[in-house]
Amino acid sequence: MSIIENHQTDGTPFSDNAKLRARDVQVFYGEKQAIYDVSLDIGANEVIALIGPSGCGKSTFLRCLNRMNDTIDICNIQGEILLDGENIYDPKVDVVPLRARVGMVFQKPNPFPKSIYDNIAYGPRIHGLASSRVDLDEIVEKSLQRAGLWNEVKDRLHSPGTGLSGGQQQRLCIARTIAVDPEVILMDEPCSALDPIATAKIEELIDELRENYTIAIVTHSMQQAARVSQRTAYFHMGQLIEVNPTDQVFTTPQHSLTEAYITGRFG
Amino acid sequence: MTNLTHSSLTTREKVEKSMTRRRAAETRFRVYGVASVLFGLLCLVVLFGDILSKGTSAFRQTVIEQRILIDADYLGINAASSDEEIRFANFEGLVKRHLKTTLHPQGRKQRRALYGLVSAGASWQIQNAVLADRSLLGQQVDFTLIADDAVDQWYKHDRPKGYDGHFSAAELEWMNAWVDSGVMYTRFNKLFFTNGDSREPELAGIRGAITGTFLTLMVTFLLSFPIGVAAAIYLEEFAPRNRFTELVEININNLAAVPSITFGLLGLAIFINMFGVARSTPLVGGLVLTLMTLPTIIISGRAAIKAVPPSIREAAYGLGASKMQVVFHHVLPLALPGMLTGAIIGMAQALGETAPLLMIGMIAFVVDVPGFVDDPSTVLPVQIFLWSDSPERAFTERTSGAIMVLLGFLIIMNTAAVWLRRRLERRW
Numbered sequence: 001m002s003i004i005e006n007h008q009t010d011g012t013p014f015s016d017n018a019k020l021r022a023r024d025v026q027v028f029y030g031e032k033q034a035i036y037d038v039s040l041d042i043g044a045n046e047v048i049a050l051i052g053p054s055g056c057g058k059s060t061f062l063r064c065l066n067r068m069n070d071t072i073d074i075c076n077i078q079g080e081i082l083l084d085g086e087n088i089y090d091p092k093v094d095v096v097p098l099r100a101r102v103g104m105v106f107q108k109p110n111p112f113p114k115s116i117y118d119n120i121a122y123g124p125r126i127h128g129l130a131s132s133r134v135d136l137d138e139i140v141e142k143s144l145q146r147a148g149l150w151n152e153v154k155d156r157l158h159s160p161g162t163g164l165s166g167g168q169q170q171r172l173c174i175a176r177t178i179a180v181d182p183e184v185i186l187m188d189e190p191c192s193a194l195d196p197i198a199t200a201k202i203e204e205l206i207d208e209l210r211e212n213y214t215i216a217i218v219t220h221s222m223q224q225a226a227r228v229s230q231r232t233a234y235f236h237m238g239q240l241i242e243v244n245p246t247d248q249v250f251t252t253p254q255h256s257l258t259e260a261y262i263t264g265r266f267g
Numbered sequence: 268m269t270n271l272t273h274s275s276l277t278t279r280e281k282v283e284k285s286m287t288r289r290r291a292a293e294t295r296f297r298v299y300g301v302a303s304v305l306f307g308l309l310c311l312v313v314l315f316g317d318i319l320s321k322g323t324s325a326f327r328q329t330v331i332e333q334r335i336l337i338d339a340d341y342l343g344i345n346a347a348s349s350d351e352e353i354r355f356a357n358f359e360g361l362v363k364r365h366l367k368t369t370l371h372p373q374g375r376k377q378r379r380a381l382y383g384l385v386s387a388g389a390s391w392q393i394q395n396a397v398l399a400d401r402s403l404l405g406q407q408v409d410f411t412l413i414a415d416d417a418v419d420q421w422y423k424h425d426r427p428k429g430y431d432g433h434f435s436a437a438e439l440e441w442m443n444a445w446v447d448s449g450v451m452y453t454r455f456n457k458l459f460f461t462n463g464d465s466r467e468p469e470l471a472g473i474r475g476a477i478t479g480t481f482l483t484l485m486v487t488f489l490l491s492f493p494i495g496v497a498a499a500i501y502l503e504e505f506a507p508r509n510r511f512t513e514l515v516e517i518n519i520n521n522l523a524a525v526p527s528i529t530f531g532l533l534g535l536a537i538f539i540n541m542f543g544v545a546r547s548t549p550l551v552g553g554l555v556l557t558l559m560t561l562p563t564i565i566i567s568g569r570a571a572i573k574a575v576p577p578s579i580r581e582a583a584y585g586l587g588a589s590k591m592q593v594v595f596h597h598v599l600p601l602a603l604p605g606m607l608t609g610a611i612i613g614m615a616q617a618l619g620e621t622a623p624l625l626m627i628g629m630i631a632f633v634v635d636v637p638g639f640v641d642d643p644s645t646v647l648p649v650q651i652f653l654w655s656d657s658p659e660r661a662f663t664e665r666t667s668g669a670i671m672v673l674l675g676f677l678i679i680m681n682t683a684a685v686w687l688r689r690r691l692e693r694r695w
Binding site for chain 1: 473478508578579580581582583584585586587588589596597601
C-alpha cells in the first residue's frame with residue numbers, strides 16, 4: 001500500500017481549546033519520510049488515543065510533541081507544533097523546559113537505578129522546583145498519590161526503584177513525570193509490557209489524571225483506546241487518516257482504511 | 268505409533284547415521300579443549316614451580332647468635348656521646364675483635380676468612396642498637412648477626428647435600444661448630460622487605476623498589492584516570508561525528524598496540540630533555556606510564572559508556588534534563604564501575620612494565636627508599652632485571668623472591684578487578 005495523494009484527514013482533527021496544535025508536520029529519517037503532512041489538535045484535558053498498524057508513525061509523531069526526536073541525529077522535522085500558541089520548533093525555544101511541560105512515559109518502564117524517592121525527586125531537583133527538603137517530600141508524596149502508588153511504597157521510599165514489579169515501576173515512571181508538574185503527558189504504549197491487572201490499574205489512573213493533565217496515548221490495543229480516550233486518531237503509513245470521537249471511530253468509522261484496521265483485516 | 272510413510276523412515280535413519288559422526292566430532296572437540304586447558308595448566312605449574320623452588324629460600328635468612336661485649340673504651344664513646352660520635356665509632360673493629368677472641372684464627376689468611384663469615388651489616392646492627400639504647404654500652408648483649416651471603420647459601424643449599432663449596436677446612440670447622448651448638452640457623456628474612464637495594468646480597472631488599480613502584484603507580488593513576496575518563500566521555504557523548512573524530516579514535520586504538528619502549532623514548536625526549544623533569548623519579552616514570560595506560564582506559568571507558576542502556580538516557584531526557592545532566596547524573600555513575608575495572612587492569616599492566624622505565628633512567632642503582640615523587644627511585648620489575656644480572660648466587664634466589672612478590676601483586680590486582688566487576692554488575 002502506498003500513501004494516499006492529497007489526503008485530507010477525515011473527521012475532526014481540530015478542536016477549539018487546543019493545548020497542542022500540529023500543522024503540516026513532516027518527519028524524515030535521513031532520506032526516508034515517516035510522517036506525511038499531519039495536522040492535529042490535542043484539546044486541553046482530553047485523552048486522545050493514537051492508533052494504527054505497526055510502523056505507521058504514531059510513536060514518531062508522539063515523540064515530535066516533546067522534541068524527543070532531537071536525540072536522534074538523522075531525524076528531520078518540518079512543520080509547526082504549537083504549545084499554547086508557541087512553536088516548539090522555533091530555534092529560540094529551549095528544549096529543556098519544554099520537556100518539563102510536556103512529559104513522557106515510555107513503553108518499557110525505565111526507573112533510574114536509584115531509590116524510589118530519588119527517582120521522583122530527580123526532576124524537581126534539576127528544575128529547581130523545591131526550595132527545601134520539606135517541599136521535596138511534599139512533591140514526592142503528591143506525585144506518588146496521584147499515580148496511585150503512595151500506599152504501596154510509603155514505607156520503603158528509600159528502597160531501589162528497580163525492585164518494584166513491572167506495573168509498579170510504570171506507575172513510578174508516571175509519578176516521576178508528574179513530579180515536574182507538566183501540562184501534557186505523552187504515553188508511548190505504556191501498558192504493552194504489563195500484565196492485564198497492572199494494565200487495568202494504569203488505565204484507571206489515566207482516567208484520573210485527565211482532570212489535571214492533557215494526555216496523548218499511543219496504543220496497539222484498540223480495546224484500550226476505546227476504554228480510556230475521548231478522541232481517537234488513526235494513522236496509516238505516516239498519514240493521519242481519520243480523527244473522531246472514540247465511540248464513533250469504533251462503531252461507525254468514516255474512512256475505509258480505519259474500518260479495515262478496527263475490524264482486524266490488517267494489524 | 269502412527270503409520271509412518273516410507274520416506275520419513277529413511278529420514279530418521281539418515282539422522283541416526285549422522286549422529287555417530289556428529290557425536291564423534293563433539294567428543295573430539297571436547298577432548299581438544301580439555302587437552303589445551305591441561306597443557307596450559309601444566310605450563311603454569313612448571314613456571315610457578317620453577318619460580319617457587321628458586322624463590323622461597325629468599326624469604327629465609329641465615330643468622331648467627333653471638334653474645335658481644337660492647338666495649339665502650341674500645342669504641343671511644345660513652346653514654347653522653349652524640350649520635351654523630353656513635354656513628355663514627357669502630358663497630359666493625361668490635362665485631363672482628365669479638366670473633367678473633369672467641370675463635371682464635373691462625374694467621375692473617377684465616378683471620379680474614381673468619382671475618383668474612385659475618386655480614387658487613389653486622390656492625391650496623393650493633394651500631395643501631397647502641398643508638399637506640401645507650402645503656403647497652405659496657406654490657407654483654409645478645410645479637411642475632413646476619414651471616415655473609417656465601418655462608419647463607421652454603422647453609423641453605425650446600426650443607427643439606429653434604430657439599431662443602433669453596434670454603435677452607437678451618438671455615439667449615441667454625442661454621443659446623445656454630446650449627447651444631449645451635450647459634451646458626453635460618454629465620455624469616457625481614458630485611459628483604461625492610462631494606463633497599465644493596466651490593467651485599469644478604470642486606471639487599473625490595474623496599475625501595477616497592478615504594479618506587481607504589482609512588483609511580485600513584486602518579487600514573489592520578490593522571491591517567493581523570494584524563495582517560497574525561498576523554499572517553501567526550502569522545503562518546505559530545506564529540507561530533509566527523510573525519511577528525513574518526514582520526515582521533517583510530518589513533519587511540521593504535522596507541523594501545525604500540526610497543527611500550529617507544530613511550531620510554533618519548534619520555535626521554537620530551538619530559539627529560541625538553542621539560543627538564545628529573546630522571547629516574549616516580550614523577551617522570553608516572554608520566555611515561557600514563558601515556559601508556561591512557562589508551563587502555565579510554566577504550567574500556569568508552570565500552571562502559573556504550574553499555575549504559577539508552578532507556579535510562581531517554582528517561583532523563585524526557586524529564587527535561589540537559590545533556591550535561593544526563594551524562595554526569597546518569598551515564599557516568601553507571602559507567603564508572605566498568606571504567607574502574609579497566610583502570611585496575613591498566614594499572615596491573617603498568618605495574619609490570621620495565622622497558623619504558625629503563626629508558627628514562629630507572630636502571631640506576633638506587634639504595635635509598637624514595638620519600639616522594641621527585642626522589643630518585645627504581646621499580647620492582649627493574650629491580651628484578653638488575654638483580655638477575657648480578658653474579659652472586661644469593662641474588663638468584665632474591666630475583667625469584669622478588670618475582671614472587673611482583674606476581675603476588677599482579678594476582679591481587681587482577682582478582683580485585685574481577686571481584687569489583689562482579690560486585691558492581693547490574694541487572695537492568
